[in-house]
Amino acid sequence: MHPLLNIATLAARAAGGNIMHHYSRIDQLNVEQKGKNDYVSEVDREAENTIIQTIKKYYPEHHIMAEESGIKKGKKGIRGVSDIEWIIDPLDGTTNFLHQFPQFCVSIAVREKGKIMHAVIFDPVRDEMFTATRGRGAFLNNHRIRVSQQTTLENALLATGFPYKDFSYIDPYMNSLKAFMTSTAGIRRAGSAALDLAYVACGRVDGYWEFNLKPWDIAAGSLLVLESGGLATDLKGGENFLDSGNIMAANPKLFKEMAQTIAKTIPAELRR
Template sequence: MHPLVNIATQAALEAGEIIRHYQEHIDQLDIESKGKNDYVSQVDKQAENAIIQTIRKYHPNHAILAEESGRQGKENQGVEWIIDPLDGTTNFLHQFPQFSISIAVREKGKLQHAVIYDPMRDEMFTASRGQGAFLNNRRIRVSEQKDLDDSLLATGFPYHDFSYIDSYLASFKSFMQQTAGIRRAGSAALDLAYVACGRVDGFWEFNLKPWDIAAGVLLIKEAGGLATDFNGGENFLDSGNIMAANPKLYKQMAKVIGQTVPAEHRA
């Protein structure tokens, strides 16, 4: 593995230990609300601190963009780490075992390395640009599903910004009528990792944050899939809108998005 991936996996494992510890001591957590249906606890903060400390030990001058602490430092030689210490906090607080740690490295504006770790299943997804995608060191590929009718998709529901809910529901209704099923598990990072390894055939969601999707996007691309914004471009980290699948299924998903989501909500 690339040295930066080794650092990211080490950081993810350390954060995973913290998350597993608190999973057994939920009653000891102090929970704060950052907004409607948007929560944070000391486990998010401690896991993020552990990740940042590990990175700083090897690269004290690299820039960091993290969910809880925001942006730190200026890009050193164009390198920036993008961190979500606990993607699926609501699941975690309800002891619903679907959450993950997401770490990506962007160099000169391009995603280069990715790690997504599921601490409950001890599954480590890794990727480096041009080197393929792996689950626990085993190469993974997106599914070969060709038809939307037989596909299993994943998504995420709006939970705090409902300004685009009608557009989302229109796309959801269309996909619900044309697929074998839709799953909403509550961790976008893991959903994207599952696209990369073929557990689900495709994914779409509105209004995500860069730390939710940066690592997952690279995983999917390195696993042979496509991941774009709703206009088929590369603006997903800014828009927060993303759709992903294998190349054949992607075209069918893009058609549905184009027919159900107005242009102002695809921007």
């Protein structure tokens, strides 16, 4: 295992321990509402601090982009002197966690010179550690994973995320949802973008699409998909998804048909 990936897994597992320590005492947590349907708890902050402290112990010079304490619009992250950047979501699926709905995870990616090189997604409920290093494949608990072999939408199971904070694009999104609902075996909306991408990577779902995400939601998951033999792009088929927040991922056999459906239902100006 690459040294950076090793530290990422240590940090993710430690943060997962923080999260599960509080899982049975949700009613005792301090929870703040950052915006409409956008919550942060003391667990998010505790887990994030655990991850940052683990990274800084070994790599104090590295830059960190983190959901609660790092880069936001108009703000800088925890700036180091290195060209290596850690992209962290300490608890992807906070709303699920606060309702004790067991679908949430820790997501950590490492970007070097603008390219995602390492990825970890840890599901502490199921004790599932998804890992990837660019060019070396993707793994689940140290076992190699691959995307599914599904070839048609008709028999495909897809994952997605509904709009929940910004509803300005709800109509085009509903157009895409309707098209996929009527042409597939089913749609799942579980509430964690990172785990949705991990599930594409290991073949539990055949494809995934969503709008308006943050880099920490999808950075690690996108590399998992690529390293498991899948494709992950923005909605125009480009590589701008970390900036636009719009992403589509699937196995190569299904990807073209998904892309065609997106192109028919989503206006070009939104497919960035």
